[in-house]
Structure formats: structure tokens, C-alpha cells
Amino acid sequence: MRVYAIADLHLATVTPKPMTVFGPQWAGHPDVIYERWRETVRDDDVVLLPGDLSWAMRLPEAIQDLATVAALPGTKVLLRGNHDYWWPTAGKLRSALPPGMLAVVNDAVRVGNVVVCGTRGWLTPGHDPLGAEDERLLAREAQRLELSVQAAMRLRQPGDHLLMMLHYPPATPPYPANPLTRVIDTARPELIVYGHLHGVPVERSMRHVGGIPAHLVAADVLKFTPRLLLDTGAAVG
Structure with a gap:
């Protein structure tokens, strides 16, 4: 089983x-993504989709986009992005997802042998501090990430790979610590x-969080091809 990722479809x-x-x-980027996905991903692989899958405003409008992605090879693991306005409650989402699609909420x-946790994330302080509302939303996302990590630890078996998805970058240049990075530092995902x-070159993106590899996987950055993250050598259960 190989694990890939691509965001911002x-x-x-x-x-x-x-x-x-x-x-x-x-x-024509959807057709490019579909073609390269089929060339790259096998049925027994996993593809992480960390946000902004569809521009739809409501779930019924997103169903066709979800079905199209679900029909591609591999098991898909979804995370909400800032433009996924269609994303409903966890229960409604999971009842609507096509077979082969999972969601982290x-x-x-x-x-x-892969456990995936994560949260959408939010703006983080960089050269300038955040305003009060952004600080509140960032703190909420850190709490959600902590809940997700706790759930991952309950699921994790010896030898499992712990992977983390965010939609927003985990930090902003010059990359001071923030509530999200503190959760990450405790969880220590792989x-x-x-x-x-x-439009950000990979070499200019954030590539580590406290020594943990971080990968920018926005579709255009990847030239619309899912990026291989690891090969676990295990079958999808």
C-alpha cells in the first residue's frame, strides 16, 4: 500500500x-488530475485530500465531484478546506460519501497500517501578530487537532504510520511556534x-515542523499529480 496526497482539486x-x-x-485542470491520478495510483493505495475539493456551496451540489473522485483508484481520506462550503456535519457527510471515501472530522x-489525523487549521502569526478573532479561530483549530490526535492514538497499533493533514500551512514565516505547532510537537507524526x-515553489514552502517533514501538496504545485509520501508494504484492510 502506497500513500499519496494532493490538495486543492x-x-x-x-x-x-x-x-x-x-x-x-x-x-482544464480536472481532466489533467484524473489522467495523472489513473497513471499513478493503484486500487490498493491511499490518497490524502487535505481540503478544497469542490467549489460547491451545498452538499447536493458537491455529490457529483465526490463521486468522480471516488471512482478514481485508491481509498481517499478527506479533510475540510476553507473553500469547502458544502461540507456538512460529520454524520451527514459520512452518510453521503461514496464507497472508498473517508473523512477526518x-x-x-x-x-x-496508516492512521490519519488532522484539522483544517487557520492563519498563524508570522512577522505580524494575529488579531483577536484570528487568535480565537486558531485556538479552536488547535483544540480540534488535539482531539484528532487523541483519536489517532486510540486507533494506532504497533508499527502503524501516523500521518497528519492540515489545509492551511502549520506556520507562517519566519515560522514562530503557535498553538498548532505545539500540538504537532507533542504528537510527533511521521x-x-x-x-x-x-504558485509557491516547493523549495520556498515550509518543509519541516520541529524536524517533522512537512509537504505542500496543493495541486498546482504538484503539477496536478498526486505526490507519493510513503510505501507501507501493507494491504488495505
Whole structure:
């Protein structure tokens, strides 16, 4: 079983939204993603999708995008992004997800010998401090990440790989510590994936959190090809 990741698919089957406003590389991007996904991912692999899957505003509008992604090879693990306005409560989401799709919502999932935790995240302090409202939202996301980590520890078996998804980057240059990085430092996942940032060269992205590898996996950064994170050598259970 191999584990891949790709964020920010920004699909818009029912609610068209041209992504070419962000650059010509986005022209026809859904078909490019689907083609490269099929070339790369096998049925027994896992693909992490850390946010911004669909531009839909409501769940019924997102169903077609979800079904299209579900039909691609691999087991998919979803996380909410800041543009996933369609994302409902955990119960409604899970009852609507097609087979082969899982979601992390203040909890964790286990696929084969991989346990995945995470949360959306929020703006983090960098050169400038955050305002009071952003501080509140960041603290809430840190609490949600802590809940997810606790759930992951309950699921984790000896030899399992602990992976973490965020949508927002875990920190902002010059990368001072923040509530999210403090949870990460305690949890010590094997690696972190995040999206949200577009047009940022990988070499200029945040690549470690306290020595833990961090991977920017926004679709355009990956040239719309799922990125291989690890090969576990285990079958999907």
C-alpha cells in the first residue's frame, strides 16, 4: 500500500468557477488530475485530500465531484478546506460519501497500517501578530487537532504510520511556534501534508515542523499529480 496526497482539486462540476484566473496552468485542470491520478495510483493505495475539493456551496451540489473522485483508484481520506462550503456535519457527510471515501472530522481514520489525523487549521502569526478573532479561530483549530490526535492514538497499533493533514500551512514565516505547532510537537507524526498555497515553489514552502517533514501538496504545485509520501508494504484492510 502506497500513500499519496494532493490538495486543492477545486472541482466545479455543478458550480463552474474558472481556475484560470490563478494562471494558465489551471486550464482544464480536472481532466489533467484524473489522467495523472489513473497513471499513478493503484486500487490498493491511499490518497490524502487535505481540503478544497469542490467549489460547491451545498452538499447536493458537491455529490457529483465526490463521486468522480471516488471512482478514481485508491481509498481517499478527506479533510475540510476553507473553500469547502458544502461540507456538512460529520454524520451527514459520512452518510453521503461514496464507497472508498473517508473523512477526518475532529477524529482520525485507520487504513491498513496508516492512521490519519488532522484539522483544517487557520492563519498563524508570522512577522505580524494575529488579531483577536484570528487568535480565537486558531485556538479552536488547535483544540480540534488535539482531539484528532487523541483519536489517532486510540486507533494506532504497533508499527502503524501516523500521518497528519492540515489545509492551511502549520506556520507562517519566519515560522514562530503557535498553538498548532505545539500540538504537532507533542504528537510527533511521521509527516505532515498541507495545501492552500498556490504558485509557491516547493523549495520556498515550509518543509519541516520541529524536524517533522512537512509537504505542500496543493495541486498546482504538484503539477496536478498526486505526490507519493510513503510505501507501507501493507494491504488495505
